[in-house]
Structures are given as structure tokens and as C-alpha cells.
Amino acid sequence: MATLVRNKHVVQRTWRPMPTIVRGEGIYLYDEDGNRYIDSASGSSVVVNIGHGVREVADAMYEQSKLVTFAAPHLFTNRPLQQLGDIVAERAPGTMRNNCRTWFGCTGTDAVDSAVRLARQYFLAKGQTSKYLVIGRWQGFHGNNIAVAGIHGHTFRRKPYYPMYQHTPHIPPAYCYRCPFELTYPTCRLKCARALETAIHQIGEEYVAAFIAEPVVGAALGAVPAPDGYFQTIREICDRHNVLLIVDEVMTGWGRIGHWFGIEEWQTTPDIIATAKGMSSGYTPISATIGKEEIWQAVEDTQIPFLAGHTMNQNPVSCAGAIASIQYVEKHNLMENARTTGAYLLQELKKIVDEFDIVGDARGKGMMCGIEFVKDKATKEPFDPKMKVSSRFEMECLKRGVSTFPCTGCVEGVAGDMALVTPPLITTPEQVDEMLGIMKEALRALQDELL
Ligand SMILES: Cc1ncc(COP(=O)(O)O)c(C=O)c1O
Incomplete structure (x- = not known):
């Protein structure tokens, strides 16, 4: 029997007592x-x-913490940050490989928030200032802040905050077991993907900045992969309408489905990737927003900084932990x-x-x-x-x-x-x-x- 504890000074994810x-x-x-x-x-x-208790990761973080644990990101860069940037670029999917830049944060939510900001700042930089909407999917999840609650489609986690966020359009999920269109793959001709084009037509592409989706839907659908051809069709629609494709690889990234990034399963290159979790295997909080080089270059050309960020971003100890975790995936x-x-x-x-x-x-x-x-x-x-x-x-x-x-x-x-x-x-x-x-x-x- 486990001793169940509920410390009266701590708020946990559930109200029930738990094993320690x-x-x-x-x-x-x-x-x-x-x-x-x-x-x-x-x-x-x-x-x-x-897995738990990998000594190499703990050692890498310990070694880095003996050198330096924090250096103001607006004044300094640091070595683990640079090394991790290279490691990500070398593993990025499709035409992003060695042709991208990465913004490092702390959580999956802030990686998604930064992805959305990047899409908006890109279109501002291009002078296409009316493009701001991000189309999401019902029964998809992208994180737990108020802004991202407007974009994801996890009803239970959105409802309490309903009056507080910007309402963005949603299309139905790619969910063959309960097809929202009551069709069967492949005779459906991927109507769930084509629904994106319908939404863009109805809204007007001049307002749509990006579409966001998880390659395999995690928390909201219990591990439902998109059917074959889904993301290829989505890519074509995004290209036709000057809409950026953001993939949320917070769960699917870093080897989880047998590739560095899950989207490789659909032979598709996104424009922006948000990732976290498995990047450091949970040994330390870290996340990444990876954007195509041309997107970051357009923002840089404005000489306005990327207006996202949190104090703990680009932390050298977290970067060292992520590097060791990624190397462990490779080595084993x-x-x-x-x-x-x-x-x-x-x-x-x-x-x-x-x-x-x-x-x-x-x-x-x-x-x-x-x-x-x-x-x-x-x-x-x-x-x-x-x-x-x-x-x-x-x-x-x-x-x-x-x-x-x-x-x-x-x-x-x-x-x-x-x-x-x-x-x-x-x-x-x-x-x-x-x-x-x-x-x-x-x-x-x-x-x-x-x-
Ligand atoms: C697909 C997806 N995106 C984003 C997030 C948010 O990540 P975090 O909890 O690290 O903020 C989650 C969390 O479960 C997730 O599953």
C-alpha cells in the first residue's frame, strides 16, 4: 500500500492525495x-x-551548472544554446534541415504561443497586415494559456475561459474511428483536410495567417494519427492560400513516432514547428519554436525584435540537458x-x-x-x-x-x-x-x- 499525501501548502493537478x-x-x-x-x-x-534516471543527462546539466546557470538572454548568448540550435537544424524535417532557426522557451504552450506570434510578425513584416487568424481543429490540444486556449479545440480545457480569449476558427479533426463527416477512408478523399480550404474560402485568405495541427492528436483524442495523405493535402491548401503551416510536435517530436519529427511520416515540410516535452525527456523544462530561415529573415529585416519570450528562455542548463537527451536517443x-x-x-x-x-x-x-x-x-x-x-x-x-x-x-x-x-x-x-x-x-x- 502506498502512503497517500496531500500537502496543505501545495496545489496539485488533482485534489486527491497521491503517492510521493x-x-x-x-x-x-x-x-x-x-x-x-x-x-x-x-x-x-x-x-x-x-526513461528515468539517465546519468548522462544529469551529469551534463551538473557540469553546465558548475560553469554558468543563467546569463541575460538580451545581452549574451551561451555555448549550449548555440550547440542545441545546430543540433535542431541538423534534424529538422524536409527543406527545413539546416535551413531554419530556433527560438528556445520553457514549455510547450509558450512554443505554440511563439509560433503564432512568429506567423503574425512574419505577415506584418511582409506588409500583409490583415493576416492574423490561426485556424485550429476541434479535439486538438496546444497548451494552457489564455491565448492558446482560443486556438486549441479541447472543449473541457477551453470552456471556463470562454469569454477571455480571441475566438479563432476551427475545422473538424482527422478522426477516422468517428469520422466527423461520417465517411470512410480513402473514399472520403480526405474531406477533413479539404475542410481547411472551405474555411479559408469562407473567412477570406487575407485574414488567415496559419493553420495548426498535431500529427498524432494526443490528449484530446488519445493518440489518433492523421490518415495517409492528410498533411500533404493540408500543405497544398496552405500553399495555395499563402497560409503558414504550424505543426505542434510537443508530443510527437524527438523520436516518439520513429522520426525526429512526427510530420516526416507524412513527407511534409511545415513552416513552423512547436516542440517541447521529449526534447529534454522531462529532465528540465525546455521548448522550441523552429521556423524556416526565410520566415525569420523577413522578421529580422524589419529590425524589430521577435516580441515573444520569458525570463528563463534559452537557459544554458536546460539546453545542456536537451543536448544530452537527444544524443541518448541517437546513441541507443x-x-x-x-x-x-x-x-x-x-x-x-x-x-x-x-x-x-x-x-x-x-x-x-x-x-x-x-x-x-x-x-x-x-x-x-x-x-x-x-x-x-x-x-x-x-x-x-x-x-x-x-x-x-x-x-x-x-x-x-x-x-x-x-x-x-x-x-x-x-x-x-x-x-x-x-x-x-x-x-x-x-x-x-x-x-x-x-x-
Ligand atoms: C500537443 C500539445 N501541445 C502543447 C502542449 C502544452 O505543453 P506544456 O504542457 O509543456 O505547456 C501539450 C501538453 O500536453 C500538448 O500535448
């Missing part, structure tokens, strides 16, 4: 009572790509493992769909997978949200030693339960078996309660 984690090693976390948890979602939300061939063990994981999750009445779908790419719960498999009817099925699954797993990430809202933002199954990229097939064995016990207990 004191140590992590590989795919495992340990609490203060010595209980072990398999980290099935890589630190809750697809963060700890290289983790992108290859994301592809192969990820394929095995998905295959085994699909067996769970056959085995359990309450699991309607398993989907994913690389080591980014998820399952969706249904009350009725034939009709795909979701459970009543009041039953809190994904939270109950989370608790059943936690009791048995697996930490998971529950998601809700795949059905029009108001219903639908899912869980991400996104273990660290170091996970072996044997560890997948161990993890899924425990998840199946949790599913059995939950199914007995629900049906």
Missing part, C-alpha cells in the same frame, strides 16, 4: 514506500522519452525501437479491443498509442461522462502499479473516454507484455463494474 515519488529508473518509478510503477505514458503526458537507436516495439505495442492493444467489450478502438503510430472506451462496441456509444471511466481506469492501473494518462472529450468535446499508452522509447517487448498484463487486470475489474 522518490526515484525513477528506466520505465519504472518508485514511491517512498518502495512501490514500483510502470510509467506507461512516459511521465503522464508523453515526456520521458529516454531509440527511434528504431519506437518503430519496432511501437508496432508490437499497437498489435497487442488491438488484441485488447477483441478481448474487452469496453474497449472500442486501439490506434497510434510508433510509441504513441491509445485506446478508446465505449459502452457499446457496435454503435460506438460512449459512456456517460459522469461515470468518469477514464479516471477509474487510471486508478485501477495505479493500484496495480502502472501510471497512465486518462483523456476525455473525443465525442464532440463533451463525452468519450480514452487512455494514452505511450511508454518511454527504451521499452522492450517484454516490458510491453508486463505493462499490458497489468492493464488487462485493471480492465477486467473495470469492465465487471461497468457492464
